[in-house]
Amino acid sequence: MNVISPLATGRRRFLALALLAGSCLAIDPAFAFKLDAPPKVAFIYAASVNDGGWNEAIDKGRKAVEDQLGVPVAVTENIPEDATKLRAAIDLYVKRGFNVIVGTTYGYSAPIAEAAKAYPNVAFLNASGTTNGANLESFYARTYQGWYLAGIAAADATKTKTIGMLGGFPVGVINWDINAFAQGARSVDPSINTIAVFTNSWWDPVKEGQVSEAILDQKADVIATDLSAASALDAAEKRGAKSFGYQIDMSAAAPKGIQTSVVFRWDRYLVPTIKHIIDGDWTPQEYGAFAGIETGVVDLAPYGPSVSDATKAKIEAAKQAMIAGKLDPFQGPLKKQDGSEAVKAGDKVSDEALWNMDYFVEGITGTMPAAAAQ
Amino acid sequence: MDFLIGWLAIIPSYTTPLLLASVGLILSERAGVLNLGAEGMMALGAMTAAITVLAGHDPWMGIAAGAAAAVAVSLLFGLAVVVFRADQTLAGLAVVAIGLGVTGTVGRPYVQQTFGGLPKLGDLLALDPANPLGRIIAAQDVISLAAPILALAAWWWLMKTQAGLRLRAAGENPAAADVAGVDIQLTQLAAVLFAGLMCGLAGAYLSVATSHVWVENMVAARGWIAVALVILAKWSPARAVIGAMLFGSADALVPRLQAIGADVPVYLMMMLPYALTLFVLFLTSLSGRGSGEPASLGAVYLRQDKH
Numbered sequence: 001m002n003v004i005s006p007l008a009t010g011r012r013r014f015l016a017l018a019l020l021a022g023s024c025l026a027i028d029p030a031f032a033f034k035l036d037a038p039p040k041v042a043f044i045y046a047a048s049v050n051d052g053g054w055n056e057a058i059d060k061g062r063k064a065v066e067d068q069l070g071v072p073v074a075v076t077e078n079i080p081e082d083a084t085k086l087r088a089a090i091d092l093y094v095k096r097g098f099n100v101i102v103g104t105t106y107g108y109s110a111p112i113a114e115a116a117k118a119y120p121n122v123a124f125l126n127a128s129g130t131t132n133g134a135n136l137e138s139f140y141a142r143t144y145q146g147w148y149l150a151g152i153a154a155a156d157a158t159k160t161k162t163i164g165m166l167g168g169f170p171v172g173v174i175n176w177d178i179n180a181f182a183q184g185a186r187s188v189d190p191s192i193n194t195i196a197v198f199t200n201s202w203w204d205p206v207k208e209g210q211v212s213e214a215i216l217d218q219k220a221d222v223i224a225t226d227l228s229a230a231s232a233l234d235a236a237e238k239r240g241a242k243s244f245g246y247q248i249d250m251s252a253a254a255p256k257g258i259q260t261s262v263v264f265r266w267d268r269y270l271v272p273t274i275k276h277i278i279d280g281d282w283t284p285q286e287y288g289a290f291a292g293i294e295t296g297v298v299d300l301a302p303y304g305p306s307v308s309d310a311t312k313a314k315i316e317a318a319k320q321a322m323i324a325g326k327l328d329p330f331q332g333p334l335k336k337q338d339g340s341e342a343v344k345a346g347d348k349v350s351d352e353a354l355w356n357m358d359y360f361v362e363g364i365t366g367t368m369p370a371a372a373a374q
Numbered sequence: 375m376d377f378l379i380g381w382l383a384i385i386p387s388y389t390t391p392l393l394l395a396s397v398g399l400i401l402s403e404r405a406g407v408l409n410l411g412a413e414g415m416m417a418l419g420a421m422t423a424a425i426t427v428l429a430g431h432d433p434w435m436g437i438a439a440g441a442a443a444a445v446a447v448s449l450l451f452g453l454a455v456v457v458f459r460a461d462q463t464l465a466g467l468a469v470v471a472i473g474l475g476v477t478g479t480v481g482r483p484y485v486q487q488t489f490g491g492l493p494k495l496g497d498l499l500a501l502d503p504a505n506p507l508g509r510i511i512a513a514q515d516v517i518s519l520a521a522p523i524l525a526l527a528a529w530w531w532l533m534k535t536q537a538g539l540r541l542r543a544a545g546e547n548p549a550a551a552d553v554a555g556v557d558i559q560l561t562q563l564a565a566v567l568f569a570g571l572m573c574g575l576a577g578a579y580l581s582v583a584t585s586h587v588w589v590e591n592m593v594a595a596r597g598w599i600a601v602a603l604v605i606l607a608k609w610s611p612a613r614a615v616i617g618a619m620l621f622g623s624a625d626a627l628v629p630r631l632q633a634i635g636a637d638v639p640v641y642l643m644m645m646l647p648y649a650l651t652l653f654v655l656f657l658t659s660l661s662g663r664g665s666g667e668p669a670s671l672g673a674v675y676l677r678q679d680k681h
Contacts, residue, residue, distance in 0.1 A: 047590070047591075048482070048486055051485070051589070051590065078535075089608070164633070170640065197632040199643045200628070201594065203594075205585055206580050206584050206585045206596075207594070208585075209584060209586075210387060211389065211629040214380070214384070214629040215629075216399055216507035217377075217380040218629070218634060228489050229486070229585070229592075230486045230487075230587050230589075231585035253486065253587075254487050287524060300447055323377040338432075365634065366632055366633070367631065367637070367638060368640070369639060
């Protein structure tokens with residue numbers, strides 16, 4: 001005969017759950033991840049670290065980790081987004097006693113999750129990844145917040161009321177940047193048209209310059225790139241157009257026309273996170289870290305010479321409103337390109353809906369595959 | 375109308391590197407040497423040209439340096455496959471690896487630094503911007519105008535001259551050509567060096583004329599497209615002009631259709647350059663016989679008496 005009543009079991013379960021939940025929120029040291037040896041950090045990149053964009057931005061964060069935390073940091077470049085090759089690199093690092101491993105690309109998501117299961121005593125971080133676990137946290141930034149602010153500057157810079165932006169592929173993280181850029185511009189002047197073109201490649205510097213010219217040929221006098229090659233800005237500079245860079249400060253490519261660049265400052269995430277790992281009070285977030293503009297992980301580079309003080313003040317005001325939670329780039333009512341409703345009045349776009357954003361907003365000229373397929 | 379002029383004006387910037395590289399490869403393969411190294415040779419050309427210009431030299435000096443760098447690696451490739459009879463497929467892939475590796479390492483301090491680049495005809499001549507033809511010509515440069523002429527000249531040389539016949543003989547039936555007095559090794563080596571020159575030019579064009587910057591891996595598979603064009607063009611420089619034009623114009627059209635918000639499926643548009651080139655060259659190949667592949671392509675020629 002069972003002496004424990006179902007009610008008691010239920011209550012005990014509830015207590016256990018409450019304890020668990022409480023400890024997670026309070027980052028109870030008993031539940032946090034702990035290293036079992038002195039920290040040794042390794043960064044693994046899919047390409048060269050000075051690519052003038054994504055990897056270079058992360059590598060600046062890597063240097064900050066080395067300088068500010070005083071831990072040894074190893075670097076490996078050119079590990080393809082291939083499960084066996086990444087795993088071989090990780091295995092080698094773990095064998096050599098490295099216990100904090102930072103991946104740097106979406107393409108590492110699945111293999112790094114496998115490795116995190118195989119090595120529970122090693123802490124894993126992965127930039128723009130999609131996988132998380134007890135010892136793995138993926139991290140990305142709300143880049144759309146930066147692009148909304150850039151859009152405000154674009155509206156003040158354009159004379160033809162036509163601005164353009166190029167991106168790689170029509171995926172959520174690119175679509176939200178383009179949409180926010182258009183929203184920022186339209187917050188100043190709703191008549192502004194934003195031309196959006198996908199190069200259909202993550203890495204084709206020659207084409208990025210050619211696409212920039214294609215946009216300029218359609219009367220745009222502002223070019224923003226959501227990719228990393230200087231050629232897109234160079235094409236704008238040669239035609240006397242204004243420009244916006246991405247990922248790192250790209251002012252060198254367009255000293256006259258540059259307005260600003262939407263930049264990553266990964267040190268603001270990497271230094272405190274790795275410090276928590278070293279201190280033994282790190283608990284990975286269940287759905288990964290998604291840093292907003294208030295953290296400074298996404299930010300604007302110093303303004304170009306042609307940006308007026310009035311524009312700077314407008315941007316600062318919008319930034320403060322965003323930090324205070326009073327301004328959301330995708331605050332409803334929001335219409336799609338074809339005039340149909342994307343977000344109801346009073347609603348906001350949830351994080352999940354952001355990742356799945358597969359439409360252009362009103363005021364954008366461009367071809368979205370998902371829309372064309374309908 | 376504006377759309378049409380803008381599109382026509384930009385097509386040669388897409389076409390030129392593919393055409394230059396594939397004409398070079400065609401001559402090499404017509405002489406019997408399979409040449410897969412275009413991607414690596416173009417990278418060498420692009421990087422060497424860019425760093426020469428960044429060092430303060432004239433764009434033409436940069437282009438010459440880029441071509442010379444690719445000729446140098448071609449000489450290695452030529453010695454390996456023609457003199458030492460290495461496997462042509464493997465040696466070609468080695469050229470790709472060397473080209474990408476060397477440019478990645480040597481070019482590292484120079485990435486993302488923009489420079490002036492090759493002047494356009496519009497910078498050199500007083501052309502009327504109101505005249506559509508004037509606008510199209512203004513957007514060209516000396517190399518983009520010369521490339522199709524060079525391709526047709528290569529076709530004429532290959533098909534109509536004694537020297538061209540000797541080169542083709544080396545690729546079709548080297549034993550017979552040898553008996554007839556053709557120096558097979560010298561002919562093949564010269565053809566390989568010419569391919570290097572053209573691929574180097576193509577790469578230099580990408581950095582110095584089109585994008586005014588060096589970035590690692592900027593050739594972005596254009597070398598492989600040139601290799602494919604050789605086959606689709608059935609080893610004819612004249613047909614390579616058609617192939618490169620088709621591919622380039624479709625490739626240039628895709629972003630321009632997006633920029634006007636054309637209601638066309640983007641993924642189908644992405645296929646367009648490949649599908650169109652394949653389709654048209656398939657149609658034109660129905661008229662001729664065979665694939666046009668040189669009979670002794672990739673084969674190592676050993677003279678009997680050298681055993």
